[in-house]
Amino acid sequence: MTETASRPTLEAVAARAGVSRATVSRVVNGGDGVREPLVERVRRAVEELGYVPNQAARSLVTKRHDAVAVVIAEPETRVFADPFFALQLRGISKELTAHDNQLVLLLTEGRDDHARVARYLAGGHVDGALVFSLHLDDPLPGLIQGAGVPTVFGGRPGWSDGTRDVVYVDSDNRGGAREAVRLLAGLGRTRIAHITGPLDQTSAADRLDGYREVMGENDPRLVVESDFTPGGAERAMRELLDRCPDLDAVFAANDLAASGALRVLRERGRRVPEDVAVVGFDDMLPVAEQSDPPLTTVRQDIEEMGRIMARLLLRRLDRRVADEAPGGVVLPTTLVRRASA
């Protein structure tokens, strides 16, 4: 293993290059005013010695770590199983990298680890945080508030007054759900079921609200709470078919859930869309295109959500303003028609 003692110093670089410490410092920190041959000599010495500038010292001047934490309030197994997170991280990673900020993903085994995440955030290791997939009874938002790092949330926070104090980026979950259910109703379907996401998340709760706004007072047995996973949706679909064998449409709260529903419908001999029309949410590729039949779904631009979250946070950090108007950026959704409805 490498030892701290072996770490080359600024002095060693200066000695090797035959220049002053100040010159090395100017070159390393990208400063101007150093003649090109000297710059070249310093660069060569830096390379030969494997010198890495002391970030801590640099931070004292810039007050920045050029690092942003990402916290996904789900166990790491879920983070790697659901392509939604990979897409959101892709947008975040591209945006942070374009501004030479390090993406620091803090992984956990579950909610018990959130206090440790908050300690890390409070420890002065990052300039800000992007937090998503919050659940309503999660202590994380309070802990983050305590940690005092500028934060942008992915998805509207669910706590009371949450939207007043924070900056967040969300999709129009309610509007998208309304459009999905209106499409099914427009096709003449009357027994439209809904497989929800976890209702302690605003994205799932808002989609259920959109469904109810169109359906009005309908049979409560047509709604089953689930968890955004294919396995959870399979159980929900079986329960729906047992309760209401005559259902003629399903609105699933995301595409992974729709794919689980399709499997159970096939297993029970229902034709899609002839017997039961199915609509998902996300337009998650390749799931939505390669399911059998391909999914009609509500498209949200997940990568763009990540990009906008990162952009809002970086803007806040760059300005070093004491405050920015809190509130939400809500992105529109679009209906994508394929064979399932």
Place this chain on the structure above:
Amino acid sequence: MTETASRPTLEAVAARAGVSRATVSRVVNGGDGVREPLVERVRRAVEELGYVPNQAARSLVTKRHDAVAVVIAEPETRVFADPFFALQLRGISKELTAHDNQLVLLLTEGRDDHARVARYLAGGHVDGALVFSLHLDDPLPGLIQGAGVPTVFGGRPGWSDGTRDVVYVDSDNRGGAREAVRLLAGLGRTRIAHITGPLDQTSAADRLDGYREVMGENDPRLVVESDFTPGGAERAMRELLDRCPDLDAVFAANDLAASGALRVLRERGRRVPEDVAVVGFDDMLPVAEQSDPPLTTVRQDIEEMGRIMARLLLRRLDRRVADEAPGGVVLPTTLVRRASA
């Protein structure tokens, strides 16, 4: 957004609980010698105020951040597309969490970002680093050496003398490959092709060496370099069939590559295993079990590799020894027989 000014202090907690600062400090840092009713009062005050202990101050005493960086020397798109990384991270996450250490995953868009990763490592934000999927010409190992953080590598480092200076965890890639090729030869196959991984990684180079040890001097057209991805393996398989239409077996350097090879063999009308027997490497589930036909493969315990990497690093950090004998831990592989060979 949350402001630093709003962060509750140790003093505020002490005032709310009606105890001294010292008492709060002892409770927060898990120290003994505080009576249970007082502990309870402090805990309640901590919770009510959303107090988060100041990690920086705590670090001054313990000299630890209780955080370990994980660096995967691949673009984040690859990290989320290859289940190998998710499995290795699962082992690491379980082990770090069991020791209340935060997993800090540093994601990048590619090699251009490695200098920034090294700056973060050098910045005093983590106690050590776990680094894997290194490529031979990657500047990262040198940069990490310069950053001076204790490091354990996943996979034998490829640079000269690399095995002398570092601690690493690896699988017996050469032995596993020998076993795979011996199985195929034992089945009477004589035109055994090999789709390699990227040969600037020791795992891929070692598997090729194992193949060559069994095959001796054979037709060089039977070996095609690829990149551990299904798409890359599809191209390699097409090239192999064009070059050597009479090949009767394929050893693919990992299961994802084997799945790509199976697709092309089916497309070209070859029956597996009757016309062409196929063996993979990893025993990656569900890929290996759900491929058509299911894959005979060389099993390596990827999650356990991650766990052992984390364990070696934590042991080093806990002992605070100046040095530990460098060297490698090499885990055995086992052949798993399924229908493809």
